[in-house]
Amino acid sequence: MKHCGWMVVIVLCGASARGVERFEAAALVDSFDFAQVKERDGRVLYDTETEAGNIAVLDHVLLTGARTILWRNCGGATVRYRSDEERWPWVEAPLDKRRLPDNRPVYGWLRYYETEPDILRHMLGVCRERGLRAGVHGPFEETHWASWTFGAWNFEHPQFWGVTPRGQVWAGRCSLAYPDVVAHKLRLADELLARGMDHLFVDLWRTGGWSPEYEYVAPEVARWRRRHGTEPPQDPRDPRWCRHVAETTHAYFVALRARLAASGRPVRLMIGVTEVDGIESDEDVTLLTRGVDWRRLVREGVVDAVVVMSAKWDERAPFESTRAIYRHVATFCAGRCEVLFPVTQYDFTKKGIPSYCRATRLAPETVAGELVKLAWEEGGDGICMECVDHNNYAPATRDTLRRLLDGPCRWKRTRALTP
Amino acid sequence: MNKLLRSHVSSGRILTAASAGVALCLAGCISSPQTDRALRVRCGRMTALTDGPGHDTEAVWSPDGRRIAFQTDRQGDWDVAVLDVADGRVTPVAAGAGHACYPAWTPDGRLVYAFGHHPMTAVQAARSGADCGYGLRVWRPDGGTSERTQGYWRDYTPSVTADGAFVYYASTRGNSGNSAGVWRVPLDGEARAACVLPLDGGTVGAVQPSLSPDGRFLLWAQLDGFRENWRLTAAAATNLQESLALTPVEMSAYAPRWSPDGRLIAFTGFRAGDPGWGVYLLEPRSGELCRLATGRGHARSPAWSPDGRELVFENNRSGFYKLYRMAIRCDPPRAQPAEAPLRLDRVEARWDAGALVDAEGTRVPGAQQAGGALRFERPAGLDFGEGAFFVDLTLVVDRHEPDTRIAAVGQYAEHALGWQVFVRENRRLFFNARGPDGRFIGIESDEPVQAGRPVRVLGIRDADGSMRLYVDGRKQAGRASGATLCYGPALSVCFGQQWNGGMRLNGKVLAFACGRGYPPGVPRIMTPARLFDGEGAP
Incomplete structure (x- = not known):
């Protein structure tokens, strides 16, 4: 958009500011990622097992202009607060010899599960005191790609473990096809509610290696046989199998929605979807690799917000193709739920800021600014930054983000204003 | 207490x-x-x-x-x-x-x-x-x-x-x-x-x-x-x-x-x-x-x-x-019948004067690719099925690159990157095969490979899906298992590049052989009889 166009929009937005909602700036915060940050002299900057250390983490994150803090509650299924549900067996290697220890200095010796005061309760409280939106970043995963992140409850319930088409059990994740597992997950949600969570962001990108491949468990196979009279497809990426699994995950989200509502507080349920291409099809990555039909969750009003964590933009036209995808998604979500778009420094999907930089030869702060404006212009309700670590959003990028989020993109742009 | x-x-x-x-x-x-x-x-x-x-x-x-x-x-x-x-x-x-x-x-x-x-x-x-x-x-x-x-x-x-x-x-x-x-x-x-x-x-x-x-x-x-x-x-x-x-x-x-x-x-x-x-x-x-x-x-x-x-x-x-x-x-369990004899070890393809020669002597000439790479179309003998197979090659890296470069790759209908030998950006060698679902399963060398010096790489996929990697005759510490993909006929084999022409090695392959079972001098997969009763030890 040309400069004069921006001025018009700024004026319009300023004039209609009263009663208009703030354009959201959400930050995913993983305190673990700060645990080993050192000064040049070797001094560790953040002691994330202390109150002061976590407040320092928050202060650093706020330099991006974030106003919604989604604090990570776990690494895999090892929770980062004093959980009753995940208390035993000890979620520490070598106290549970089925966990291979993380041997990196500092990282491998963190014990968030027994830190006092309870990290999550403390940090959600700090956010509320500061007028920030206080939420939790809860990955859909139960393992973060290492055996030391497996859950205590999971280890104690092998009878609910995932099973591959070849009959191999995997300790990494229990299946939602079992009512006991759903009940366990809902008790974990209760623990988050009890700690003051107002926003629950379920990150469907982070699945820790789980996929419908591990859902060949007895109840799912039996359900398939009853319905189809045949054996289930052996290809776990068969869309028919993924849709079958998605019915179970859908039921879990419905139950989770009800559980949050039962708290009596308006707790927002958000989901993060990945590699979105705008077009609804059986090729949807979230469906095929996560076994979740996110569009159905939106249509049925199960979720309050969709966070697009990455979009399948085209390298030949990075911003133009991004805009088209955002427009599709915003149109789909309009009237149904909020939608946040990514301004992400992480580049695991090769669709983050670094990849835009490579494709456009623009500086990271310029790309970040363009992405904020794109999200705003296409009627997004905000942006999401994944994850804000120590200086992965460089000072220049943070300055750009703050300038836009406190300036021209301070308020949501109503769809009526969209050209 | x-x-x-x-x-x-x-x-x-x-x-x-x-x-x-x-x-x-x-x-x-x-x-x-x-x-x-x-x-x-x-x-x-x-x-x-x-x-x-x-x-x-x-x-x-x-x-x-x-x-x-x-x-x-x-x-x-x-x-x-x-x-x-x-x-x-x-x-x-x-x-x-x-x-x-x-x-x-x-x-x-x-x-x-x-x-x-x-x-x-x-x-x-x-x-x-x-x-x-x-x-x-x-x-x-x-x-x-x-x-x-x-x-x-x-x-x-x-x-x-x-x-x-x-x-x-x-x-x-x-x-x-x-x-x-x-x-x-x-x-x-x-x-x-x-x-x-x-x-x-x-x-x-x-x-x-x-x-x-x-x-x-x-x-x-x-x-x-x-x-x-x-x-x-x-x-x-x-x-x-x-x-x-x-x-x-x-x-x-x-x-x-x-x-x-x-x-x-x-x-x-x-x-x-x-x-x-x-x-x-x-x-x-x-x-x-x-x-x-x-x-x-x-x-x-x-x-x-x-x-x-x-x-x-x-x-x-x-x-x-x-x-x-x-x-x-x-x-104790009753006496068991003897284990079925293992399929004979056999070199199924080797590189000789610019061609891949199969066990029957049929030659598949290599098509020259850019940068000195070679491509062999539909070579025989690489349909390893579910059994053990090995890939034995000698390569030299002239210069390391900041990303992964392919030394050899077998392309199959089951997976385009069926097995590979490659050099990573960290300068270490890798040998990989695939799981039945196409999952990458491989082993990295213990040490970086030196540029300018020939190095012999032997990768083995055992019949039980476990993987082994030897570098210059020394078994590497890495372990992997689950590589039980059933390999049909190979669509192609490439030296010095990916099957689709990318990831070119800055170096060359000096010798190559592959086959079923195990090459001479390499211990076959351990069996209970070998371990506990000392049978069939090499």
Whole structure:
């Protein structure tokens, strides 16, 4: 958009500011990622097992202009607060010899599960005191790609473990096809509610290696046989199998929605979807690799917000193709739920800021600014930054983000204003 | 601790009295399938040894059979205590602040256990240089305790050899990944600890090692990746590199203990369809398994009585894991037919004067590609099926690049990158094959490859899906398993580039051969007959 166009929009937005909602700036915060940050002299900057250390983490994150803090509650299924549900067996290697220890200095010796005061309760409280939106970043995963992140409850319930088409059990994740597992997950949600969570962001990108491949468990196979009279497809990426699994995950989200509502507080349920291409099809990555039909969750009003964590933009036209995808998604979500778009420094999907930089030869702060404006212009309700670590959003990028989020993109742009 | 002990004492006496006739009341429950080869086990009644709140786990029977050492968390963290089998009295061995766990008896009645105490945060400990690891300690019957190992690492799950000379244990010493290797230290004296099975990298490790009663074999539980299952693994004590997985890939199996006569292994296991964790018996030569009937709750961590007639283990039917004992009788499986002969080893394709020549002498000329790469269309002999195969090549890297470069790749209908040998941006070599679902499964070399020097790379996919990599004849430490893709005819083989022309190697392939089975001089996959009876050793 040309400069004069921006001025018009700024004026319009300023004039209609009263009663208009703030354009959201959400930050995913993983305190673990700060645990080993050192000064040049070797001094560790953040002691994330202390109150002061976590407040320092928050202060650093706020330099991006974030106003919604989604604090990570776990690494895999090892929770980062004093959980009753995940208390035993000890979620520490070598106290549970089925966990291979993380041997990196500092990282491998963190014990968030027994830190006092309870990290999550403390940090959600700090956010509320500061007028920030206080939420939790809860990955859909139960393992973060290492055996030391497996859950205590999971280890104690092998009878609910995932099973591959070849009959191999995997300790990494229990299946939602079992009512006991759903009940366990809902008790974990209760623990988050009890700690003051107002926003629950379920990150469907982070699945820790789980996929419908591990859902060949007895109840799912039996359900398939009853319905189809045949054996289930052996290809776990068969869309028919993924849709079958998605019915179970859908039921879990419905139950989770009800559980949050039962708290009596308006707790927002958000989901993060990945590699979105705008077009609804059986090729949807979230469906095929996560076994979740996110569009159905939106249509049925199960979720309050969709966070697009990455979009399948085209390298030949990075911003133009991004805009088209955002427009599709915003149109789909309009009237149904909020939608946040990514301004992400992480580049695991090769669709983050670094990849835009490579494709456009623009500086990271310029790309970040363009992405904020794109999200705003296409009627997004905000942006999401994944994850804000120590200086992965460089000072220049943070300055750009703050300038836009406190300036021209301070308020949501109503769809009526969209050209 | 005292309150805990009083509770154990009072309840333990009653429980022990009730179990006096345990060896006489075998219920005859046979929990394995009724086949000629089945391991037939009769179990006695399960009798509780401890009760009350708190978990009592990791029990081990003393060599004289009169005591059982175990760990208990009644007071919060783990403490080690000893139960007198005759009167049920419990005596503390290691209590107080910190975790004392994984007790192991010495032949002369001492206890080796792991200990760690971490009052500081991880950062505070790092700043202060404080030790925050787990080390091995030795408790003596006179009440004294000595430190055997200690450092900024974790030593755990010790076992003591039958002659009392050495302690084998899992350790993370020197490791950087999510991993643990096997170490050994003399029980007494000044000699230093030594690593006997180095395992490091992404989620790979060996835990709870122990020597067989005759000292010939080492047994441990091994994990080869976070998606894989713990598997019992054994090797000749003199050659731990050539190991044998004893339990099926589909099953989670850990915490192995040799029977006193060395015929059986008791362990904790779970297979799809089981009601929970169970105590299994394994006859290692035949591979026959039997899940013991232990009723409600999970049953774990079995350990043998010295006479081999009973097991002590933990069960959580009461809500806490408590200790139980159970008599067992086991009939060995009947004689088995000889193993089917392995398919003959054979070189199926080799590179000769610009062509791939198959075993029948048919030549497939290589099409020259940019940058000196070669492409061979539909070469014969690379349809390895589900069996073992090898890729043997010599390459030279002229210059390393900041990203991955391909030395050789086999393209298949099942997967375009069916197997590959490549050089990573970290300058290390990689050999990979595929799982049945196309998953990448590979091994990285221990060290970076030097530019300008020929290096011989031998990658092997064993018939059980495990992977091996040799560099200049030296077996690399990395491990991987699950590569059981069935390979049909190859669509192409490329040297020095990816199948689609990318990722060109800045260097060249000097020699190449591939085939079924194993090339000369390389040990074939370990089998029970080879390991336990020395058959067919190369």
